[in-house]
Amino acid sequence: DIQLTQSPSFLSASVGDRVTITCRASQGISSYLAWYQQKPGKAPKLLIFAASTLQSGVPSRFSGSGSGTEFTLTVSSLQPEDSATYFCQQLNDYPRTFGQGTKVEI
Amino acid sequence: QVHVVESGGGVVQPGGSLRLSCAASEFIFRNYAMQWVRQPPGKGLEWVAVISSDGNSKHYGDSVKGRVTISRDNSKNTIYLQLNSLRPEDTAVYYCAREVPWGDYWGQGALVTVSS
Numbered sequence: 001d002i003q004l005t006q007s008p009s010f011l012s013a014s015v016g017d018r019v020t021i022t023c024r025a026s027q028g029i030s031s032y033l034a035w036y037q038q039k040p041g042k043a044p045k046l047l048i049f050a051a052s053t054l055q056s057g058v059p060s061r062f063s064g065s066g067s068g069t070e071f072t073l074t075v076s077s078l079q080p081e082d083s084a085t086y087f088c089q090q091l092n093d094y095p096r097t098f099g100q101g102t103k104v105e106i
Numbered sequence: 107q108v109h110v111v112e113s114g115g116g117v118v119q120p121g122g123s124l125r126l127s128c129a130a131s132e133f134i135f136r137n138y139a140m141q142w143v144r145q146p147p148g149k150g151l152e153w154v155a156v157i158s159s160d161g162n163s164k165h166y167g168d169s170v171k172g173r174v175t176i177s178r179d180n181s182k183n184t185i186y187l188q189l190n191s192l193r194p195e196d197t198a199v200y201y202c203a204r205e206v207p208w209g210d211y212w213g214q215g216a217l218v219t220v221s222s
Contacts, residue, residue: 001168032207034208034209036151036209038151042214043201043203043212043213043214043215044143044151044201044209044212045212046208046209046210049208049210050208055210087150087151089151089153089208089209091207091208094156094165095153095165095166095167095168096141096153096156096167096207097153098143098150098151098152098153099150100150101150101151
């Protein structure tokens with residue numbers, strides 16, 4: 001199975017900060033990676049698919065990059081509503097797998 | 107607007123069984139694969155299973171393989187997850203989502219608690 005390792009596990013930042021979360025895959029997955037945002041008690045929300053494509057309706061301060069084994073999710077200017085846990089998911093092979101999550105505190 | 111709604115969660119004893127349902131609307135259901143993802147309390151997301159649009163192809167996560175069966179009824183716009191031989195570690199919120207292959211639309215989740 002493909003393992004995904006996110007870093008950091010926890011991140012504390014201020015409004016307006018630029019933050020970056022990394023997701024590393026145990027083997028190459030091309031650009032088959034998605035990023036989700038999850039707030040407490042809510043379902044995950046798709047932010048980015050195909051490593052760098054912004055889902056419709058998602059603010060442009062979110063961006064994704066990378067291919068192969070290393071990927072990043074960047075928030076260019078953190079807003080209070082971005083306080084959440086962020087997960088990456090590989091879509092290259094079954095079983096699909098998720099990273100362990102990064103909790104972002106503002 | 108796409109709508110996905112899970113049902114069938116509840117409390118079940120270890121070793122018991124439960125069937126979850128997921129009803130979808132506002133898209134051409136028979137054209138899309140569907141998946142289940144679960145989340146134990148306070149923990150991360152774990153992918154459970156996927157079923158192809160025609161129901162002929164299914165894949166399962168390692169921790170549930172052999173105990174779980176995914177199925178669908180395209181005439182009812184519904185998928186199912188049959189959970190057998192349940193263990194306390196299966197306690198989780200179970201989410202249903204459309205697979206494209208990323209999960210673009212998710213339900214609100216159904217809580218399954220395995221406890222005596």
